[in-house]
Amino acid sequence: MIVTTTSTLQGKEVEEYLDIVSGEVILGANVVRDFLAGITDIIGGRSGAYENKLAEGREMALREMKEKARALGANAVIGVDLDFETLREGMMMVIATGTAVRVK
Numbered sequence: 129m130i131v132t133t134t135s136t137l138q139g140k141e142v143e144e145y146l147d148i149v150s151g152e153v154i155l156g157a158n159v160v161r162d163f164l165a166g167i168t169d170i171i172g173g174r175s176g177a178y179e180n181k182l183a184e185g186r187e188m189a190l191r192e193m194k195e196k197a198r199a200l201g202a203n204a205v206i207g208v209d210l211d212f213e214t215l216r217e218g219m220m221m222v223i224a225t226g227t228a229v230r231v232k
Contacts, residue, residue, distance in 0.1 A: 189210070
């Protein structure tokens with residue numbers, strides 16, 4: 129499955145636009161990770177715990193989006209957009225959205 133943020137694929141022609149597809153993931157962070165991230169914020173530096181959680185959410189959302197595209201008969205998803213939102217304390221949402229297409 130080809131996945132790209134661009135609206136075209138070099139050397140490929142879109143045969144059919146199938147539908148908009150998305151993958152949504154809501155993740156909770158635990159108290160220990162929040163505490164350690166708070167210390168990192170105070171003393172400076174990067175929060176590896178949150179970076180790992182964001183990467184996990186991104187991969188899960190992209191995987192769900194590709195599964196939905198595959199179910200429609202797509203072999204590519206174009207115009208992909210990733211959004212990250214904080215819902216409330218300790219909860220974050222990752223959304224991957226794109227257009228499922230068939231290319232030749």
